[in-house]
Amino acid sequence: MSTHTGGYYLPAASHWPVVGSFALLCAALGATLLIHDLSGGGWLLALGAAALLVMLVGWFGNVIRENQGGLYDARVDRSFRWGMSWFIFSEVMFFAAFFGALFYARVIAVPDLAGGEQVALLWPGYVGGWPTAGPGLEAAFTPMAAWGLPAINTLLLLSSGVTVTWAHWGLKRGRRGQLLLGLALTVALGVAFLGLQAYEYRHAYVDLGLTLGAGVYGATFFLLTGFHGLHVSIGALMLMVILGRALAGHFKPDNHFAFEAVSWYWHFVDVVWLLLFVFVYWL
Amino acid sequence: MDAHATTADPLASTHHGAPRGLARWLTTTNHKDIGTLYLWFAAVMFLVGGLMAMLIRVELFEPGLQVVQPGLFNQLTTMHGLIMIFGVIMPAFTGFANWQVPLMIGAPDMAFPRMNNWSFWLLPVAGALLIGSLFLPGGAVAGGWTMYPPLYLQGGISYDLTIFAIHIMGASSIMGAINIATTILNMRAPGMTLMKMPLFVWTWLITAYLLIAVMPVLAGAVTMLLTDRNFGTHFFDAAGGGDPVMFQHIFWFFGHPEVYILILPAFGIISSVIPTFARKPLFGYASMVYATASIAILSFIVWGHHMFTVGMPAAAQLFFMYATLLIAVPTGVKVFNWVATMWRGSMTFETAMLFAVAFVCLFTIGGFSGLVLAMAPVDIQLQDTYYVVAHFHYVLVTGALFSIYAGIYYWLPKWTGHMVDETLGRWHFWLSAISVNVLFFPMHFLGLAGMPRRIPDYALQFADFNRIASLGGFVFGASQILLLWVILKCIRGGRRAEAKAWEGAEGLEWTVPSPAPYHTFAQPPEVK
Structure with a gap:
């Protein structure tokens, strides 16, 4: 579904960036709540960290597969x-x-x-x-x-x-x-x-x-x-x-x-x- | 005129199975989509920050406390500053870069399209954290956008949220800048040598360098605030051997390059608009490039001029004063070149050109008041008065914002495929240009007379000029609704724009159809 344009590989639409944004939103809110001893902070921070991890694995996984697939030129x-x-x-x-x-x-x-x-x-x-x-x-x-x-x-x-x-x-x-x-x-x-x-x-x-x-x-x-x-x-x-x-x-x-x-x-x-x-x- | 029969649907050339609706915007990797997102985000934030400014001017309409209490007033000035800088000017310029840089250098897209999406979608997160803090107990941050300790160390939960918002916004800026720098350095069409690049591309390359150099420093500074607030460190506490003034040094090491981040892309836009409507090539292209680079280098060694009154050795004051005055030289080169470009040009005054000419005049006023403030003995008198407020609003509103307006009027035909309604545009220009001076010019007098900034109430002798400024502010605020109307009208229809929408326009972006197809330069053009 991606475009091949003059050799430069352009990735198709990807949901990983918004997953990353969601992760950082949760992490920032969770950390703030945690600092102020408010309930739910730890859980929210953990959710954010987990989502960030999933995003990194998924996103880098994409890049590795594209690379192995020979899509990247010089x-x-x-x-x-x-x-x-x-x-x-x-x-x-x-x-x-x-x-x-x-x-x-x-x-x-x-x-x-x-x-x-x-x-x-x-x-x-x-x-x-x-x-x-x-x-x-x-x-x-x-x-x-x-x-x-x-x-x-x-x-x-x-x-x-x-x-x-x-x-x-x-x-x-x-x-x-x-x-x-x-x-x-x-x-x-x-x-x-x-x-x-x-x-x-x-x-x-x-x-x-x-x-x-x-x-x-x-x-x-x-x-x-x-x-x-x-x-x-x-x-x-x-x-x-x-x-x-x-x-x-x-x-x-x-x-x-x-x-x-x-x-x-x-x-x-x-x-x-x-x-x-x-x-x-x-x- | 039937606009739609001949207008190519910009989505028609997307791939089969590409997401539609909201999912399209959430997951897009297209530089034009992302540029559009940046620009609309800036527009929404401009409305929010602008409403705050209106409230400030309502309160200052007459002496005494009328509509907002001092605590809320401080929140409004702080949030107005943070939103306008990080939520309006910077995203708007990044939106321009996203749309225009690939078109101007003949690249198929940005170098890292997925990261480009993330750079944008971090901004609404940061914005939500920042604006959401208004509704928390204790309200939003109120210590000024510069976040000085010890005041900043004493606030409540919203102060921590703001720190995280700045971290996230900084990550967005750094990724955006890495993307733009890499695109410019690696994605140029064959034959597009560095010294053939449009000046807008040059100014953005240098801006990206500044962003990558100083946004991490801001992240470090607010991290120290975070640990001082919550984890018992003493960076900014003299009892522990730290120093609150140290924050100011670190902050302004970021802060001064930051003000050039807010103006260099403006120079680039103006350097595109003026040659088009003067129908002459830009005068002194190479000197423009070197002047931009000189300004960027000098920006790292002038931060002390923000701190003349905190106490620093006379030798340091002299150094910062002379280094600051030196910036007038490359800036003067630029103003001279713009004027020389217009000299004996075959000029027409479309709205884009009107804003560009107004930029040259009014930004220069802001530059001159900057020279006044650069002189240490004068600055000690004027520090934290309305003279400073007048100065930075001239460079940021009639400077940066007017350049954004010029850019919008200039490139809207390329983005939408329709010409702008020039009559409405002229109304927008004249209302804005007159009212903005009514708004900000009296502030010079208020500052010289000693009126302090960031105060909701003032002595009686300041009443007249404040009332004039407020009236100008209301007209200026209302006039911006016209801009929204112009843009919506241009999106919905209007006279069809040619590929080369302006007679005198030069550059690769004018070789592709209007509106620019979803994918451009799949095959790189040859630049001679």
């Missing part, structure tokens, strides 16, 4: 490349907002609170410095040390960048075993990273007193590492899908943009982590 492939590049750029800017908040707090807000008339009139005795929970909170916390778990996590993610590239080489040279092993290792490293990150969060809350409420340090720490962790989770899911498709024999040495898109995304998540390691954990 120009469609280029569209996907442009689209993914712009998407990753938008993700970079999303993280930029939170890194901006971190740098602003460290370079401008905290020194300002600890100097001049502010410290004399409003916060006597506040010395500032970093990390800090600010001048007005009772929260005592220990910051997360860089050279423990975070360093191991850095090693894990950097290795996963190597394994996914190794898998890509395998794919391009038609070595199926190398492709599958490389992808499986990448997934394993990603999951191991997430496990350690969960352990670190528990450690922060239980032993260190480092919580979301621990001033601007806790806020930037958890929002930056949390959104990064969310992206690693999404990336790991994408890698699993790619692994499944590799097992099904979907990729050819000269035609495998889905693989490349996921590996671009994975490298992006990697780079964000390096910045996190330097500016959140280390310096």
Whole structure:
């Protein structure tokens, strides 16, 4: 039922987008109700999440079938490349907002609170410095040390960048075993990273007193590492899908943009982590 | 004249088994359908936001509190701003992009037709969350469209709904922008090099880049509001080492490129309309492209001019002041080029051209008051007065909105297959152009005299100008009903439009029949 126009594949009418809109409507309403302890919020949020999942599976399933059916030409492939590049750029800017908040707090807000008339009139005795929970909170916390778990996590993610590239080489040279092993290792490293990150969060809350409420340090720490962790989770899911498709024999040495898109995304998540390691954990 | 006998049914060329009725619009992947949806969505939101503006002007008709209480007044100004920016101007421009970009570059459709559908259908969701919050306990958001903490941290449930509405609207904008950028970069017909693209396409490419760069920053900013409100973080709380001013920095890092998102496509529309009715090619095409790009780049380093009064080092004030004044150079290039295009042109004044010429004059007034406000010492006097309100309504109403009107009058023949009723159009133009100045020009005087914005009551000395502005506002509001009439009339019938509806029109969109068939450029045209 689709149109073939000058080679560029134009999909027919699709119900997946409105399913996605319905999902986000439910999720937004549900989350709002949940935040305000109103009844039905959890259920509505769960419904929204389920609908979103169904939509993603259905929509990407469509795309995969069309691709396998040979409907996409080189120009469609280029569209996907442009689209993914712009998407990753938008993700970079999303993280930029939170890194901006971190740098602003460290370079401008905290020194300002600890100097001049502010410290004399409003916060006597506040010395500032970093990390800090600010001048007005009772929260005592220990910051997360860089050279423990975070360093191991850095090693894990950097290795996963190597394994996914190794898998890509395998794919391009038609070595199926190398492709599958490389992808499986990448997934394993990603999951191991997430496990350690969960352990670190528990450690922060239980032993260190480092919580979301621990001033601007806790806020930037958890929002930056949390959104990064969310992206690693999404990336790991994408890698699993790619692994499944590799097992099904979907990729050819000269035609495998889905693989490349996921590996671009994975490298992006990697780079964000390096910045996190330097500016959140280390310096 | 029998219009229907010769008019091809735009649906006749759809595929067998394609959904009809409501399902067609819900599931469509056609750029023309989706463009139409965007434009009608903008029209409905314009009615909602416009009614709010009318209520505001009714309250300000005379001093004292008459019809709305201060709490509701604050909700009205906040919602009016959010709706007009995110619900009217941006969707209307995206509607133009959907209709025109594939037609102008000779592409069969947008690069991602399904995602195109989702970009649109997220907007009614965001709109419903935002407008629905009006009816919740405590009412809608009332802290201004800029959502500054700490005020924004203190509101009720509607504040969280608004945050989610902005997330969803942002996702819609980002997907729409990725789609448009990819379409322009990858779907051009053979021979359509970048420097042969119509200027409307260029301005949208640069707008898409701005959208992708700054909408995620807004998402980050409102996410921090969400966690500060509900999850105990202290981004914007000095007690925790945070800073409410930090929100303003992040917000305006989004906000200033956003105002160019609201005006660059307008430049593109005007650059299509003026050459057509001056019957001359656009003067200085290449300089227009470079000027647009310069404006976009500069937009990232001027955000501080929105915050001159919050306290910032003098060096920073000077930097933001000079960087802002610098934007006058590329903008001046544009105005010069439009005037030079008209110079010794063989001009006629169809309604589209009337709105375009009015745009050049009145947008320039808004640009000049922007220069006044860019100067830090002056801005410290004028911050948060009606002078600011006058400034941004000149650039957004007589600028962005008038360009949308020019675009509607210009491309309606292509969309509907019928010529516009020029007599009604002229009535619409003259009523709008006169009343809009009666509405907004006195606000300059009110601001210079010190009347603060976002206040439902005011001192007696402001009464006369407020009354004049309100009267202008009522006429302007009522005049827009004429536009609806013109559009409906044009859809239903009228003189048949040729493929090339205007004598002086150039470009690929005028090589396809009017109305444009459901699918165009299935085989890409050759561009010489």
